Structures are given as structure tokens and as C-alpha cells.
Amino acid sequence: MTSRGFNATARTSSEARAVARTQTLIKGENGIGTVRKTTLPGGLRIVTETLPSVRSATFGIWAHVGSRDETPALNGATHYLEHLLFKGTARRSALDISSAIDAVGGEMNAFTAKEYTCYYARVLDTDLPLAIDVVCDMLTGSVIREEDVDVERGAILEEIAMTEDDPGDCVHDLFARTMFGDNPLGRPVLGTVDTVNALTADRIRRFYRKHYDPTHLVVACAGNIDHGKVVRQVRAAFEEAGALKDPDARPIAPRGGSRALRTAGRVDLVDRRTEQAHIVLGMPGLARTDDRRWALGVLNTALGGGMSSRLFQEVREKRGLAYSVYSYTSGFADCGLFGVYAGCRPSQVHDVLKICRDELDRVAEHGLPDDEIERAVGQLQGSTVLGLEDTGALMNRIGKSELCWGEQMSVDDMLARIASVTPDDVRSVARDILGRRPSLSVIGPLKDKQASRLHDAVA
Numbered sequence: 231m232t233s234r235g236f237n238a239t240a241r242t243s244s245e246a247r248a249v250a251r252t253q254t255l256i257k258g259e260n261g262i263g264t265v266r267k268t269t270l271p272g273g274l275r276i277v278t279e280t281l282p283s284v285r286s287a288t289f290g291i292w293a294h295v296g297s298r299d300e301t302p303a304l305n306g307a308t309h310y311l312e313h314l315l316f317k318g319t320a321r322r323s324a325l326d327i328s329s330a331i332d333a334v335g336g337e338m339n340a341f342t343a344k345e346y347t348c349y350y351a352r353v354l355d356t357d358l359p360l361a362i363d364v365v366c367d368m369l370t371g372s373v374i375r376e377e378d379v380d381v382e383r384g385a386i387l388e389e390i391a392m393t394e395d396d397p398g399d400c401v402h403d404l405f406a407r408t409m410f411g412d413n414p415l416g417r418p419v420l421g422t423v424d425t426v427n428a429l430t431a432d433r434i435r436r437f438y439r440k441h442y443d444p445t446h447l448v449v450a451c452a453g454n455i456d457h458g459k460v461v462r463q464v465r466a467a468f469e470e471a472g473a474l475k476d477p478d479a480r481p482i483a484p485r486g487g488s489r490a491l492r493t494a495g496r497v498d499l500v501d502r503r504t505e506q507a508h509i510v511l512g513m514p515g516l517a518r519t520d521d522r523r524w525a526l527g528v529l530n531t532a533l534g535g536g537m538s539s540r541l542f543q544e545v546r547e548k549r550g551l552a553y554s555v556y557s558y559t560s561g562f563a564d565c566g567l568f569g570v571y572a573g574c575r576p577s578q579v580h581d582v583l584k585i586c587r588d589e590l591d592r593v594a595e596h597g598l599p600d601d602e603i604e605r606a607v608g609q610l611q612g613s614t615v616l617g618l619e620d621t622g623a624l625m626n627r628i629g630k631s632e633l634c635w636g637e638q639m640s641v642d643d644m645l646a647r648i649a650s651v652t653p654d655d656v657r658s659v660a661r662d663i664l665g666r667r668p669s670l671s672v673i674g675p676l677k678d679k680q681a682s683r684l685h686d687a688v689a
Contacts, residue, residue: 306421407671
């Protein structure tokens with residue numbers, strides 16, 4: 231690896247430059263909301279959304295790598311690498327990286343998921359060139375020093391400990407393990423104490439070189455920006471790093487495939503001295519590419535998506551058995567999960583489980599009445615729009631859409647898809663998803679008799 235992180239010589243010939251392709255994916259009114267995409271020679275994709283009415287911009291780079299791309303021995307490597315890219319490049323120290331963004335009042339962060347990683351900075355529109363330079367430098371020029379790996383190991387172990395101290399958080403990791411078993415999707419994104427302690431600088435560098443090729447990356451930028459200027463600045467940064475090595479390279483396609491989860495009736499209990507018991511009751515859901523996901527979104531909203539939802543009303547409002555209760559969906563490239571979470575006193579676990587299971591069974595058999603579906607459609611439409619009111623959310627939408635679907639959908643089209651969901655669509659997906667035998671994950675101080683009864687909830 232060269233000092234800038236890529237074994238390549240920068241290509242700046244006019245022949246290579248002629249290969250860049252620009253498309254207008256969504257044409258906004260008076261330029262507002264226009265989404266454009268340029269694919270550079272070397273396979274790097276740059277997607278932008280223009281919003282001239284704001285004074286900010288969010289710049290991000292999405293990597294087509296997540297914890298599901300790790301072997302058992304590498305569990306936690308993706309997240310470890312996310313930390314290390316902030317530790318310094320050939321041009322900047324870790325302090326230089328953070329202070330550059332702090333000095334202009336911006337914010338900078340990253341997150342790792344099971345199927346992707348994202349690095350981003352949100353700044354004033356006038357400071358966008360700085361954000362582009364810093365984030366591109368991080369992605370292409372990380373030096374991954376041995377001493378930084380050792381220092382950051384301690385920080386990551388503390389992060390794991392912090393998560394373990396929050397049972398309401400780690401019960402979702404337990405549920406993933408319950409549903410997927412010893413599979414990359416079932417392992418924690420952070421890794422474990424043992425795997426993090428075993429990771430070396432050499433292994434992380436190899437992981438970096440393999441997964442941070444430009445063909446695996448999507449640049450996304452939203453706000454008061456000019457697409458052409460963003461493309462030129464990003465291209466200059468990557469060419470200076472020698473990262474656009476093969477002008478004929480093509481971006482990798484979104485993940486695909488189909489996975490059938492056969493998990494049913496599994497119960498995992500972690501006995502822990504907590505004040506509450508934390509439970510997730512759930513079953514296989516839908517892949518993120520499944521057209522029925524819109525109907526499932528409406529169903530999820532009606533069941534556990536707000537204060538008027540079925541589960542909130544039955545568990546909290548009518549009986550006061552839990553403070554937090556909700557349902558959720560997780561969609562991956564080839565499969566998905568549907569889950570119901572509740573936190574309650576250990577003595578109330580079986581009452582809460584019975585109410586949740588009864589509601590799921592009732593909706594699976596009889597469906598939802600039209601008025602609940604209509605309310606859920608309106609709630610989902612409103613939350614969709616409100617959730618896209620800042621440049622960070624817009625950057626997330628267009629970056630994830632390009633990486634995971636390979637296409638863009640306007641907000642109006644999204645609202646139309648939600649509005650097109652019929653009561654029959656919701657009842658059909660309810661039968662398919664909720665009609666399956668669930669599995670259960672629990673963290674809490676349950677006594678032997680209570681623990682032995684947990685299987686009743688999934689029978």
C-alpha cells in the first residue's frame with residue numbers, strides 16, 4: 231500500500247475523463263430536489279440532490295461493506311476500520327481531521343451497519359469543499375498505524391461494554407442471533423471482546439484494501455450544492471490519491487439473492503440482574519427489494535408505530551404494563567425481520583408476551599379494519615416527509631438508494647407507493663408474516679419457573 235492507501239498511479243488523461251457519465255435521475259421543479267448521478271472512470275459513483283433554499287450541505291461516502299461481509303475471525307473488522315479512518319492519513323493527523331471540521335462549526339461522524347458503512351460531514355454550503363477534501367482524504371489515504379490500532383482497540387472495547395450495559399439495545403443483537411444463528415447477519419456489528427482483541431493492523435489493512443475500492447463506494451451530497459463542482463472536487467481528490475486505477479472498472483451491483491429463514495419457536499434467554507426484562511418477539515420479514523415492503527410498512531405502523539398503534543394501546547395505555555413497546559422491520563438484501571419489543575417488570579413478562587402474541591395472531595387471522603389502515607397510511611406518509619427535512623437525511627436517502635437499490639425514487643413517488651397500499655395488501659402481508667410461528671429473545675432476571683414458561687409464547 232502506498233502512503234495514500236491505494237496501489238495506483240493517478241490517471242488524468244483526456245481519454246479517461248471522457249468516460250464519465252452524468253444522468254439526471256429525478257428532475258425537480260425549478261431545480262429543487264433534482265437528483266443527478268455521475269459515474270467516473272474507475273467505477274466511482276457520485277449522486278447529489280440540490281436544495282437551494284438551505285445554507286448547509288451534507289457530504290457522505292458509502293462503502294458497500296458491512297458486518298455480514300466478515301468471517302467469524304474478522305467479526306468487528308468493519309466497525310474497527312470505521313474508527314481507524316478517523317485516526318489519520320498521510321496529509322492529516324487525527325486532530326487535523328477533527329479540528330478542520332470543528333473550526334467551521336460542522337459535524338462529522340460515521341456508522342457501520344450489517345450491509346454498508348457511511349462516513350459523512352455536515353457543514354455550511356460555503357465550507358463544502360473542505361468537507362469533501364477531508365472525507366475523501368480519510369477514505370483514500372488512511373495509514374492504519376499499528377499504534378492507532380492498539381489505542382482504538384481500547385475505545386472499541388469500551389463501546390462494546392457500553393452496549394452490554396444497555397439491555398434495551400443488546401436484546402436486538404440477541405434477537406438477530408436467535409433468528410440467524412452463527413451467520414454473519416447474526417453476529418454483532420461491533421464484534422466481541424475476543425474477536426476485537428484478536429484483530430491485527432495487517433488484517434485490517436487487507437480488509438481496507440479489499441473493500442474500499444472505488445467500485446465499492448458511492449459518494450452522496452445534498453443541500454445548497456452544484457453537482458458539477460462536487461464531481462470535479464471529488465474526482466480531483468480521488469485522482470490525487472491514485473484511487474481511480476482502472477478507467478474501465480464498473481461499479482459493483484447491489485446485493486441480491488434470496489434467503490429463507492426457517493427459524494421458528496426458538497427461545498434465547500440471557501439471565502441478567504436488570505430492573506426490567508427486555509423482550510423481542512418476532513419472525514422472518516421481507517427483503518428490502520420485496521414489493522410488499524410498502525404494505526408491511528403500513529402494517530408495522532398500525533401495529534406498533536405510534537401512540538395510537540395496537541400494541542401501544544393494549545400494552546401501555548389500557549394496562550400500563552410497559553413504558554416502551556413498539557414493532558419494527560429490518561430489511562436486508564435477501565431476507566428480513568419483523569419484531570415486537572417491550573421492556574417491562576420481570577413479573578409482567580408473560581402477561582406482556584400473551585397480549586403481543588394475541589394481537590399478532592388476531593391481525594394475522596382477521597386483518598386490520600380499514601380505518602386503522604387509513605390512519606397508518608397517513609402516519610407513514612407524514613413521517614416519511616418529516617424525516618427528510620434536513621440535508622443529512624437527504625444524503626442518507628440518495629446514498630443508500632444508490633448503494634442498495636441502484637435507483638432513486640422521488641419523495642412524491644414514495645408517497646404515491648404508500649398511498650397505493652390497499653387494505654387487501656395489508657391483510658395479505660399480515661397473513662404471510664404474522665401467521666408464522668415466532669421466536670423470542672429475552673434479557674432479564676427471570677426465575678426458573680418464569681424461564682420455563684417462555685416457550686409457551688412461541689408455541
